[in-house]
Amino acid sequence: MAAMRDLPLQKVAISGPTLASMLQRFSSSVGDVDGLLFGHVTHLAPTLTDDAPHTSNSDPSSSSDSPELVATITSFICPNSVLSFYDAFGLVDTPSLQRLLVAHPGRHRQHLLGWFSARRRTSNRPSMREFSVTRCLSSISELSLPVENAESPVNLAPCVFLLFATPVQEQLIHTHEYRAYQFRDSTECFDSKSVDIVNIGPAFRGHYGSFSPNSPFPMLSCDLRSSSAMNEDRSEEISLVELKKVANDQKELDMCAEGYGVANLNRLIGHEATSYTAGLEDLYEKMLVKIQSLAREVESGNAKVHQLESHNRKLRYKVGKGGVE
Amino acid sequence: MPYDGFPPLISSQLQYLLNHSSHLIKVEQVWSGTKYFPGAFDRFTLVIPYCLDFIRWDVVYNAELPMAPPDVIFAAEDEDFHPLHADTKLLQGILCNWNFKDPTCLFNLIEELRRKYVKYQTNLVERVDDDRLKFEISTIISREGIEMHMSSGTDKPEEVKFAVPLMDMNINKMVLACPWRHQQKIYLQVVYPVGRKYLSAPSAPRLKLMSSAELKALFPVDEIKLPSWVDGMCLAEYLPHLEELLQKQVLEAVSLIDVRRHFIEALAPLFGRPLEADPVFCRKATFLANSGPFTFLVHVSISTQFPKQPPSLMLQSTQHVNPRDMPVKSAIMNEYPWSPRWEVMLMAEKIHEFLFDECLNFKRYCNESQQQ
Numbered sequence: 001m002a003a004m005r006d007l008p009l010q011k012v013a014i015s016g017p018t019l020a021s022m023l024q025r026f027s028s029s030v031g032d033v034d035g036l037l038f039g040h041v042t043h044l045a046p047t048l049t050d051d052a053p054h055t056s057n058s059d060p061s062s063s064s065d066s067p068e069l070v071a072t073i074t075s076f077i078c079p080n081s082v083l084s085f086y087d088a089f090g091l092v093d094t095p096s097l098q099r100l101l102v103a104h105p106g107r108h109r110q111h112l113l114g115w116f117s118a119r120r121r122t123s124n125r126p127s128m129r130e131f132s133v134t135r136c137l138s139s140i141s142e143l144s145l146p147v148e149n150a151e152s153p154v155n156l157a158p159c160v161f162l163l164f165a166t167p168v169q170e171q172l173i174h175t176h177e178y179r180a181y182q183f184r185d186s187t188e189c190f191d192s193k194s195v196d197i198v199n200i201g202p203a204f205r206g207h208y209g210s211f212s213p214n215s216p217f218p219m220l221s222c223d224l225r226s227s228s229a230m231n232e233d234r235s236e237e238i239s240l241v242e243l244k245k246v247a248n249d250q251k252e253l254d255m256c257a258e259g260y261g262v263a264n265l266n267r268l269i270g271h272e273a274t275s276y277t278a279g280l281e282d283l284y285e286k287m288l289v290k291i292q293s294l295a296r297e298v299e300s301g302n303a304k305v306h307q308l309e310s311h312n313r314k315l316r317y318k319v320g321k322g323g324v325e
Numbered sequence: 326m327p328y329d330g331f332p333p334l335i336s337s338q339l340q341y342l343l344n345h346s347s348h349l350i351k352v353e354q355v356w357s358g359t360k361y362f363p364g365a366f367d368r369f370t371l372v373i374p375y376c377l378d379f380i381r382w383d384v385v386y387n388a389e390l391p392m393a394p395p396d397v398i399f400a401a402e403d404e405d406f407h408p409l410h411a412d413t414k415l416l417q418g419i420l421c422n423w424n425f426k427d428p429t430c431l432f433n434l435i436e437e438l439r440r441k442y443v444k445y446q447t448n449l450v451e452r453v454d455d456d457r458l459k460f461e462i463s464t465i466i467s468r469e470g471i472e473m474h475m476s477s478g479t480d481k482p483e484e485v486k487f488a489v490p491l492m493d494m495n496i497n498k499m500v501l502a503c504p505w506r507h508q509q510k511i512y513l514q515v516v517y518p519v520g521r522k523y524l525s526a527p528s529a530p531r532l533k534l535m536s537s538a539e540l541k542a543l544f545p546v547d548e549i550k551l552p553s554w555v556d557g558m559c560l561a562e563y564l565p566h567l568e569e570l571l572q573k574q575v576l577e578a579v580s581l582i583d584v585r586r587h588f589i590e591a592l593a594p595l596f597g598r599p600l601e602a603d604p605v606f607c608r609k610a611t612f613l614a615n616s617g618p619f620t621f622l623v624h625v626s627i628s629t630q631f632p633k634q635p636p637s638l639m640l641q642s643t644q645h646v647n648p649r650d651m652p653v654k655s656a657i658m659n660e661y662p663w664s665p666r667w668e669v670m671l672m673a674e675k676i677h678e679f680l681f682d683e684c685l686n687f688k689r690y691c692n693e694s695q696q697q
Contacts, residue, residue: 029360088420122358122398129396313389
């Protein structure tokens, strides 16, 4: 395992939709919320000229020689409450954290980067407990994540903390303030980091180079063999195995597109690719249908969650009233 | 009351804190962070006295989870104050064994955090690289209740402030029927500019006596002339002398309460029983008087310098109001025949005589203001 080091981040990057989705979660929640941040840390290739001395192996803490690291937040989970994986003293509760991590489908290039806290009508400074949680999370070496593109394998602690707050004085215009911090183990303090919002457009072309999809298309073994006469004899015996495989592939494809036959994938490659455009358009259309049906499910699920939450709130309110008698 | 509008669990804890803290903690601002109960307050700013100044801490509860312990956001200048450390077992116990039904929880939390804050500031001050300051700290650090504060900012010079509690005497006990809920103390505020270099003749620190506003009713510390600071002096030399001086003056101030009481009692046979009088410090009394059909109030206010200074008198008509519907009042009168060597009976008689003439002027003044 690579050594965990306290390297300074240059900035924290987050895609516009991810940030918007976090803000949406925050503003639609009944109270304060927190959650975990996922993503990756990349070492930016330095724009070195040939005559620049190669000194990246010297002291990593000095700013001039330190590698330029960018933490990119690609996703998050928000259990819709506070104290979701830590206690009131700010100590991380490992079983709760593991439960959250397991619930989050671990995908390609997604590591735990840190956590976030979103609180209504409070100052946009880290609180007593938030500092403690971040320090505790950063100290768990098993959670450290590898720095990608690094010259030598090096790990970084999940040291990112994203703070959301709304102004104490209510305003006519909804304002959401956000700040990113890196917890530095060497100095035991928060370093404020700039937040880079990645959007689509020419200004962000550089990001396309290091882009990797969060939900990649499933790996399906496309059967390139044409059903020629040569295979006809064998087709009987292997048909059962084949059928099972096709069914599996179909299941996986159904996760992405609704009602698109696996067999149709064959049309996208090989000599049948002449109808490429129409086939691809069909696939995209089916994908959109899938997204729509998912959205409907989410909507009805949300309605149920909302119902339960308001029921719980009423119960809590009752307990709260009864508590002082 | 500041705790109206809170969910009952939070309210009882806040109420307990405000009523039981040994420091006069106040609530500056209350508001709500919930979406569905905007009327249910769950966050507030506490104003906590520290080092003769105030620190402001935001206490953030969650009205959705009133059973959970609150979080605290400290002031922006205290961004390095992180009290939740592995070695703070007491705080851990308070926060992790939070019992929402126990109204003392918030009190325990804030008191412990304040103790941590005292330590944090002391550490900051002790780390300052200034030889003179290091020496001064070493001589006074053992004083019980001393507090220090490091103030530094980009736009102001670095300074270290000490709040030195003076005199080991219980002023509360010396006052009969003492109304003070908190133990009264007189503090010397000492402000040192941070020099970082040893100077052969370091400048004198800025000195100021401080006390609560309550104590000023008995002993106005602002009027005390501090002994001068001789070049090359240190606090350990200065303090005993100052304490001796103050001790005498406090004793005298306490004995003056009785002198004022006798004076008010001496006024009673001439003016009748006072309508209202300050029974503890005897600084104020109000009598009802009349001149023929014209009845008026006589407000007598007695300074702590009495009998050196005559009491201030003010008349107020019971029959005339000004255009704003306020009773007509006279100007404050200090200039009348007076001698501090007179007996209190004679003082009272002289005031009575003076007012006998003065009330006619006042009556004329009232009638004139009525006609306008």
